[in-house]
Amino acid sequence: MVRTGLDIFIGEKLSLVKNKRVGLVSHSAAILPDLTDSLEALMNAGVNITALFGPEHGYQGAAADAAAVGNSLETRYGLPIFSLYGDIREPNAEMLQNVDVLIVDLQDIGTRFYTFITTMVNVLRGAAKNQKEVIILDRPNPISGVNVEGPMVKAGYESFIGIGGIPVRHGLTIGELALFINDEIGAALTVIEMDDWKRAMWFDHTGLPWAATSPAMPHLSTMTVFPGMCLFEGTNLSEGRGTSLPFEICGAPWLNKYELAQALNELEINGARFRPIRFMPVAHRFANEECEGVQVYVTKRETFEAFSTGLQVVKACREQNREKFTFLESSWEGAKPHFDLLVGTPQVREELLAGKSVEEIEQVWADELKGFEEKRQKFLIYEQRLKW
Amino acid sequence: MVKTGLEVLISKKLSRLRGKRVGLVTHPAAVMPDLTSSVDALLKAKVNLTALYGPEHGISGAAAEGAKIGNVTDSRSGLPVFSLYGERREPSEEMLRDVDVLLFDMQDVGVRFYTYLSTLFHVLKGAAKNQKEVIVLDRPNPITGTRVEGRLIDPGFESFVGVIPIPIRHGMTLGELALYMNAKYEIGAKLEVITMQGWKRTMWFDDTGLPWVATSPAIPHFATTILYPGLCLLEGINVSVGRGTSLPFEICGAPWIDGNELAEEMNGLKIRGSLRQQLNCRRNMGVRFRPINFQPSGNKYANETCGGVQVHVTDREAASPLIVGLELVRMIRALYPSQFQWNVRHFDILTGSSRARESIEANESAQATYKTWQTAAAKFKRERKKFLLYK
Numbered sequence: 001m002v003r004t005g006l007d008i009f010i011g012e013k014l015s016l017v018k019n020k021r022v023g024l025v026s027h028s029a030a031i032l033p034d035l036t037d038s039l040e041a042l043m044n045a046g047v048n049i050t051a052l053f054g055p056e057h058g059y060q061g062a063a064a065d066a067a068a069v070g071n072s073l074e075t076r077y078g079l080p081i082f083s084l085y086g087d088i089r090e091p092n093a094e095m096l097q098n099v100d101v102l103i104v105d106l107q108d109i110g111t112r113f114y115t116f117i118t119t120m121v122n123v124l125r126g127a128a129k130n131q132k133e134v135i136i137l138d139r140p141n142p143i144s145g146v147n148v149e150g151p152m153v154k155a156g157y158e159s160f161i162g163i164g165g166i167p168v169r170h171g172l173t174i175g176e177l178a179l180f181i182n183d184e185i186g187a188a189l190t191v192i193e194m195d196d197w198k199r200a201m202w203f204d205h206t207g208l209p210w211a212a213t214s215p216a217m218p219h220l221s222t223m224t225v226f227p228g229m230c231l232f233e234g235t236n237l238s239e240g241r242g243t244s245l246p247f248e249i250c251g252a253p254w255l256n257k258y259e260l261a262q263a264l265n266e267l268e269i270n271g272a273r274f275r276p277i278r279f280m281p282v283a284h285r286f287a288n289e290e291c292e293g294v295q296v297y298v299t300k301r302e303t304f305e306a307f308s309t310g311l312q313v314v315k316a317c318r319e320q321n322r323e324k325f326t327f328l329e330s331s332w333e334g335a336k337p338h339f340d341l342l343v344g345t346p347q348v349r350e351e352l353l354a355g356k357s358v359e360e361i362e363q364v365w366a367d368e369l370k371g372f373e374e375k376r377q378k379f380l381i382y383e384q385r386l387k388w
Numbered sequence: 389m390v391k392t393g394l395e396v397l398i399s400k401k402l403s404r405l406r407g408k409r410v411g412l413v414t415h416p417a418a419v420m421p422d423l424t425s426s427v428d429a430l431l432k433a434k435v436n437l438t439a440l441y442g443p444e445h446g447i448s449g450a451a452a453e454g455a456k457i458g459n460v461t462d463s464r465s466g467l468p469v470f471s472l473y474g475e476r477r478e479p480s481e482e483m484l485r486d487v488d489v490l491l492f493d494m495q496d497v498g499v500r501f502y503t504y505l506s507t508l509f510h511v512l513k514g515a516a517k518n519q520k521e522v523i524v525l526d527r528p529n530p531i532t533g534t535r536v537e538g539r540l541i542d543p544g545f546e547s548f549v550g551v552i553p554i555p556i557r558h559g560m561t562l563g564e565l566a567l568y569m570n571a572k573y574e575i576g577a578k579l580e581v582i583t584m585q586g587w588k589r590t591m592w593f594d595d596t597g598l599p600w601v602a603t604s605p606a607i608p609h610f611a612t613t614i615l616y617p618g619l620c621l622l623e624g625i626n627v628s629v630g631r632g633t634s635l636p637f638e639i640c641g642a643p644w645i646d647g648n649e650l651a652e653e654m655n656g657l658k659i660r661g662s663l664r665q666q667l668n669c670r671r672n673m674g675v676r677f678r679p680i681n682f683q684p685s686g687n688k689y690a691n692e693t694c695g696g697v698q699v700h701v702t703d704r705e706a707a708s709p710l711i712v713g714l715e716l717v718r719m720i721r722a723l724y725p726s727q728f729q730w731n732v733r734h735f736d737i738l739t740g741s742s743r744a745r746e747s748i749e750a751n752e753s754a755q756a757t758y759k760t761w762q763t764a765a766a767k768f769k770r771e772r773k774k775f776l777l778y779k
Contacts, residue, residue, distance in 0.1 A: 076648055219609060
């Protein structure tokens, strides 16, 4: 079984925080194998925790996506919780007043627009500005650390759902990503490495229990398709929120499920099959309306290209009905189209609208992606072996 | 890989349907391994389909639980779709007019109160009355065919979530149950079961190599079916079982529950009895409880923040979802007596009698209740033996 950074820290590295006041940036998905959460585990180990910091969805993990979260009080230990997903997103001097070291223990899911890594980067920045140490307790990238996909964020398109310098699917653990980014920030950073994690591992190889990282991220099958299917957030279709299969399905009342599934299956996309589906969200877009669309089945995850497949599905939906399909005009993260902020560039949307093929579109960032793969090499902590 | 009844029919037994008009009782979860639907697969095999019949959730699978469904026309094949979850639950003479044989192909989840077996029961009755043949295309019981758990139904507690007195977790396939019901209740339908190839009773769904398709909107994953037999009992009290979230039947909670407290109590459950009984019981749990907060976007407690637990299965071979369900009900009642409320009728028809509720009210242990259930289940296990089709 893989041992997480938290596990190793408690077992072997407690001296790092001896006599120090510790701020904990974490959430309910950061757990030990017996399901104890990071806060309880560290308190039991005698760590002097003085403040908690919560990411999107809040420290307790129940808030909806993109909902601003306020400061509050933790119920078990009476500790103050500072929200890093409210008006202030980078910890400031006031929040860090009673803190010497910040411990970050967040379970990420390996996709750039999932915001825990943005919070981690902001923590590095806030810590550097205020001369606080940062210790990152590493955790697995649940969709493995091998494949990288998608474009980088273009200048001017950085946002809370798009940090610069990495592609959509970066294939890094949160610890590796911290080292990669901190090269420029220069915070006093220590990464507590996992034991026995290998790059080719998917989360179900680790032997660890999965705790939902957010309300729409219940299972590994969700994360597997998320790097591509989340793009539907930037369209006027349902991405399956308000159903029990978020991101594994997409659709709209005006789609024909049979034609869509047939068109996609005829593409013979590597590692994926599509099943026609009819569904009715109980909330969110098209609440209580019957939608038609597809469910994505990943038949070979090792070669499945999640981001590329997402683009194919978006394209196929648009081609079925160009009048009804639209990209949303703006995002909760700013005035730019949400799709562009997710992808990191307006080019993909523009070229889809111009009728270009996904293969053509992807050519544009092929070199950039290769450059990233080379650049990330020196920050990799875990072995590149494909088998273990 | 296991071959379902549908596959076996198409590859080897199509002659059975030659020259016959065929009605198909099915839903979206009945697929071929490449995800082709039963309707498409049979049409492609040139079966003369003349009518379709849909269960709860409808032939398209999108309708909410308990929602009545009307008759429609299938847009693609142009075939009439008769609802078996609307005004009528048993196919009538009129619905069967253009049909010689009824094919039944549905993916079940192995639990008495999941209504596809009730539909099967009514299909057998309607077919018998109208002298139509029934062919059941068998599919796996996703939670194995070995475990039998839960009490039977007392007279007066029959309903569409409990049409016949069998244990809650019956450990049979729908093909086996068809044979059992047809004989035991002297329905007398002309019945044939096309058995699967390669299925063994000890298999869980993920051992079969088949793709899982949601059997209803709140059973999205195979993982959902493991705890469903027990967590569904909580629909008979005033807590959310995660409908309206992405984790139905893996979580439960309410705005007045403290998740940390409930998880701690459940993980440290004090069990009465001898040390050996206690150890057995602890093993029977096979689960761990994790405190969570969640906000259903629909259904019970919509848009309210609930405290509760997620049940993590640590050993599915050992886990008894029914003990888990009973213990949760008992614990929630003990911790929150002033907020706790029964939905008396619903809880009773789920469990099949008023006794489980009464024993919890009398503060008897869940183990005591479970023990009486298992005596009845053992009797059923002997009775079902001659109807079993798989080893």
